[in-house]
Amino acid sequence: MEKRFVYMDHAATTYTKPEVLEAMMPYFTEQFGNASSIYNFGRRSKAAIEEAREKVAKALNALPDEIYFTGGGSEADNWAIKGVAFANRNKGNHIITTKIEHHAVLHTCEYLEKQGFEVTYLDVDEYGLINLEDLKNAITDKTILITIMFANNEIGTIQPIAEIGKIARERGIYFHTDAVQAVGNVEIDVKEMNIDMLSLAGHKFYGPKGVGALYIRKGVKIDNLIHGGGQERKRRAGTENLPGIVGLARAIELATSNIEEHNRKIKSMRDRLLKGIMDKIPYTKLNGHPEKRLPGNINVSFQFIEGESLLLLLDHYGICASTGSACSSGSLDPSHVLMAIGLPHEIAHGSLRLSLGDLNKEEDVDYVLEVLPQIVQRLRDMSPLYESFIKEGGK
């Protein structure tokens, strides 16, 4: 078996597509003018940003004026949550979110708790789905914001966003969704889904890193996060990341032009890989929802072994993946997402996330299906847990 380089960590970040890079290049070297400058050379940069804004708006069914470029997904999340919280303090101090959000949302909420806000962290079921009744019951007359992620970065579970949007709109509460993992994988329509704010990041859909956007529906009362110059219609200061913005727009255009076709291809590879893993490796559990999940996401737990050692061995064979084990994060506990779906610690420690994307080919699936079972067996043969399990008759 020939060693390959197999990238199955698209949920962490993606490569920048050549078409995207090509669109960006002139804005580094030739058309580099400051979009705020008065001369024509600057105005051409400004025009490029406005064109990019239109593309992003189109991808979400928003208006161009509702799109604000940021320095990535984390900034968009911080802005949406802090901005709405501080601007609506007179109306209430209660925020509703979930236990499985990305840290960009969770740590922002924890920070707001220190500032006197109250946050409800909704539970999820074993598949990672929130319960809409729980959401309704959590709403009080002090609730000013609901922030629930579109799709989870670890287990890929997709939430009932349109239903959440409907509830929020009926109750007159702002609804923000972190769609960083969803863009390009799920059809998004902010109007139809009653989304008031939505975060996205270029590097998750084959665009550049360090650039993102926040959609803010017209009329939402929100404070600024980054203070300074008058860029982004006086709402997000700082000289625009011109090539990044152009790249993000080209990437979202490509990523949303044919979601169905893209998903069919990724999903068929994903399904074959998942089936192969389940067939070839006993004592394996699928984490997340069987259907309501991102097309490229696989998250499984292998009993009796630990995820970091698994990643090291996979890396040795040229395979890039990730785990929710505590040992890989330097913290005491395994991933908060795996804890929230009720996995016992030892099962969470043995988790593996493989996220497929446009870089993958069918040969990658074959290769992983050849390497992974051997690696899992090798670690199990070293594991005292497996030893006792077998001695007890492998029940």
Place this chain on the structure above:
Amino acid sequence: MYSDKVMDHFMNPRNVGEIENADGIGEVGNAKCGDIMKIYLKVEDNRIVDVKFKTFGCGSAIASSSMATELIKGKTLEEAWELTNVAVAEALDGLPPAKMHCSVLAEQAIHKAINDYRIKQGLEPWEDRFSDDDDHHHE
């Protein structure tokens, strides 16, 4: 993140396995924390003539077990008892700070296996410098 030594002992662990009818067995750690180490000793004339291990855990836990077993092979029980976690980590050219507890587990597992042997021989167990609550040193 890991030194070449750690990677070598992780990729090619020495002394993996079990010893049937071992003279001493020590198991420490727990699945909840993500690492368990089990050490088997074969003792003849107060000397460790064979040692094997099984470990559930991260790369540094496996490497620490491998290195620790290498370091005590052929040693007297007194010599093996003196092996500290720091010595295991140093022999591996260092461990990341967050992974030092793996070397502690190795020291503890050896102590437990030696005391298991002593108890089976009707001898007093020696006192471990780590108490049971110290099982884990996640910093």
